[in-house]
Amino acid sequence: MSEQYQVEEQDQSKRIDKLLTDVMEDVSRSQVQGLLKDEHVQVNGEAVKSNYKVQQGDVITWAIPEPEPMELKAENIDLHIVYEDSDVVVVNKPAGMVVHPAAGHGSGTLVNALLYHCNDLSGINGVERPGIVHRIDKDTSGLLMVAKNDVAHRSLVEQLQQKTVERRYEAIVHGIISHEYGTIDAPIGRDPKDRQRMAVVEGGRDAVTHFQVIKHYDEFTLVECKLETGRTHQIRVHMRYINHPLAGDPKYGPRKTLEMDGQALHAKTLGFEHPKTGEWMSFEVEPPAAFRDMVDYLEERSK
Numbered sequence: 001m002s003e004q005y006q007v008e009e010q011d012q013s014k015r016i017d018k019l020l021t022d023v024m025e026d027v028s029r030s031q032v033q034g035l036l037k038d039e040h041v042q043v044n045g046e047a048v049k050s051n052y053k054v055q056q057g058d059v060i061t062w063a064i065p066e067p068e069p070m071e072l073k074a075e076n077i078d079l080h081i082v083y084e085d086s087d088v089v090v091v092n093k094p095a096g097m098v099v100h101p102a103a104g105h106g107s108g109t110l111v112n113a114l115l116y117h118c119n120d121l122s123g124i125n126g127v128e129r130p131g132i133v134h135r136i137d138k139d140t141s142g143l144l145m146v147a148k149n150d151v152a153h154r155s156l157v158e159q160l161q162q163k164t165v166e167r168r169y170e171a172i173v174h175g176i177i178s179h180e181y182g183t184i185d186a187p188i189g190r191d192p193k194d195r196q197r198m199a200v201v202e203g204g205r206d207a208v209t210h211f212q213v214i215k216h217y218d219e220f221t222l223v224e225c226k227l228e229t230g231r232t233h234q235i236r237v238h239m240r241y242i243n244h245p246l247a248g249d250p251k252y253g254p255r256k257t258l259e260m261d262g263q264a265l266h267a268k269t270l271g272f273e274h275p276k277t278g279e280w281m282s283f284e285v286e287p288p289a290a291f292r293d294m295v296d297y298l299e300e301r302s303k
Helices: 016-023 029-037 110-117 150-161 234-241 289-301
Strands: 003-006 041-043 059-062 080-084 088-093 141-147 166-174 181-185 188-191 194-200 208-217 220-227 265-273 280-284
Touching: 003 194, 016 029, 016 041, 016 059, 029 041, 080 280, 088 110, 141 150, 150 265, 166 234, 166 289, 181 234, 188 234, 194 234, 208 234, 208 289, 220 234, 220 289
Parallel strands: 141 265
Antiparallel strands: 003 059, 041 059, 080 088, 088 141, 166 220, 166 265, 181 208, 188 194, 208 220, 265 280
């Protein structure tokens, strides 16, 4: 099935591989370059090279080939494991790492790393997503819980459905939020104008985000967001909806933003009941250096 994107004014003169990396969800630049090389991408009906600079009005069409049956390989990739026992693993995922394999790439993901570090992972989500209970975006850093067996997996999924899992994020957003606390209760679904994005839409799935201002800066605000639900791109979509999009967000943010590799979003707190013991477990990790450096920059700029 092919998809398409019409180049807008703000995309003018971007390299096509860079633009498609921003437009296509969970696909790396190298994977986009592979699609271009194999002529799975066309501009106005013709194949182009990775360095082609797009023009306003260009119609880009692509079709990701059906994946061949995937044999996942364990890969010795460094992982920051925050907690592990016989039932669950809590991992601090770095920004830039895809959670699980998808069409066009089967290596370098969190799943590949987990297969190397763990003897067993739950099989409920099939061979391509072993152990994966929930996910965070490629360029979002922070905490994820992973199930090591099916019993643990079912328990953690049920907790997510019952909205008892605690998930708190730090984010840098554009603009000065005028109130200290807020709740965004707005349904999320596919953007009817752009199928590569999510949006607040009538008839979408229920989505609730609570936020609290941590600090105001010159033209930006540092916030903590608490998820009540876990929709695709929820915080990114909700903050854009209230006109405070995330800094560095190539998909939902403005063109003029902070110089960052992806959105300024970090999953800092994760709490849940242990699937076997019922004990409440809570974990917290500081944002990565790039996020902290940007906060320091905003501090200096605001003096």
